[in-house]
Amino acid sequence: MNINIDLGNRSYPIYIGADTSGNFPAFYKDQYKNRKCAIVTNNTIASIYSSYINTLKTELGCPVHTMPDGEKYKTINTWSAILDDLLAFRLDRKSVVVALGGGVVGDMAGFAAACFMRGIDYIQIPTTLLAMVDSSVGGKTAVDHPLGKNLIGAFHQPTAVWIDTDFLKTLPRRQYVAGYAEAFKYAFIGGGEMFAYMMNNKDALLRAEPEPLLESIRRGVRIKADIVSRDEKEAGVRALLNFGHTFAHALESYYGFEGLLHGEAVLWGMLCAVELAKVSGALPPQHWDALDRVMDGLPLPPLPSPPEVSAVYAAMFADKKTELGELRFILPILPGMSEVRGGVRERDILGTLEKVLHV
Ligand SMILES: NC(=O)c1ccc[n+]([C@@H]2O[C@H](COP(=O)([O-])OP(=O)(O)OC[C@H]3O[C@@H](n4cnc5c(N)ncnc54)[C@H](O)[C@@H]3O)[C@@H](O)[C@H]2O)c1
Secondary structure (H helix, E strand, O other), X not given: OEEEEOOHHHOEEXXXXXXXXXXXXXXXXXXXXXXXXXXXXXXXHHHHOXXXXXXXHHHHOOOEEXXXXXXXXXXXXXXXXXXXHHHXXXXXXXXXXXXXXXXXXXXXXXXXXXXXXHOOEEEEEEOOHHHHHHXXXXXXXXXXXXXXXEEEEEEOOOOEEEEEHHHHHHOOHHHHHHHHHHHHOHHHHOOHHHHHHHHHHHHHHHOOOHHHHHHHHXXXXXXXXXXXXXXXXXXXXXHHXXXXXXXXXXXXXXXXXXXXXHHHHHHHXXXXXXXXXXXXXXXXXXXXXXXXXXXXOOOOOOOXXXXXXXXXXXXXXXXXXXXXXEOOXXXXXXXXXXXXXXXXXXXXXXXXXXXXXXX
């Protein structure tokens, strides 16, 4: 299955399938001929997939840069070490970086490719559900800064994305559920048909049943591809992809980026967004039942500790979506459709946090 991101001469294909990683070397040789490549991965993937990486090394003759595993290594120092290796590997302007890993590896390798010799091509081979449905597509690359996540980066689109759901067989369950959140969010922004699809398949997707898994990824990626094609640099409609994220970022920051994975925070954030849509009047009452039913049974993780609502509220003002000090939320207005809304009353936001987080 092939989905295209339509960005003029920077358009690229996204291949989605199961058990397809063995075909990647043939694809590379066919499409990229004898252009030199280097793999960027992390030590966890390098150990689980050592035989696959050896195959890539043998068939494509590509060296490997292995970074340490974890968001805490998503730094300018790690990025610099990748660039050191790309130079040591004698890559040139025609060379290609192949990112093999989750969102951290993809963002780092993408940012290295964006800067190496003023920008070279890269291919994403995502290995987490979050990276498959979200981070590998769309060209946002970045590293974190002590003052905040993803503060230093660039828009740099990959030239291909190769999604093989078989990688998910080794993904820890907690990481799978975190990725599930990013797949599930498309129910709120992808139109009525996607809403109905997720309503009917959310449990099968949570169980990682192969066909609903593939189909949810296809549908999610198609929605993201369409949004990115229309608004590459997030001047408008791309903000919808942040559904639930205003609350999620505040929760992550409140807990000091520990104890709650990003996707887990997004699950709570989506619940808050639906509640706020109800109390603020964005979502007409006749749709409340449909939204409640789609949220029913979400795999909500426990919060690390009972949150102090006023502090979570204060943390919201650091969000990148804040404009001139005003909070902006992506709120559902119909099943499958959301809008960016400002001007939401403080008491509605505080009431939402109080109700949803103090369960
Ligand atoms: N660029 C974007 O548009 C975008 C969008 C969303 C998130 N992100 C970024 O993505 C990052 C989060 O990505 P993530 O959730 O994939 O986290 P991650 O990359 O840290 O991966 C999660 C964990 O799973 C391990 N792992 C990965 N694949 C595995 C596999 N197949 N089997 C076993 N273990 C595996 C990793 O080594 C890691 O320990 C954040 O840094 C976030 O900022 C970027």
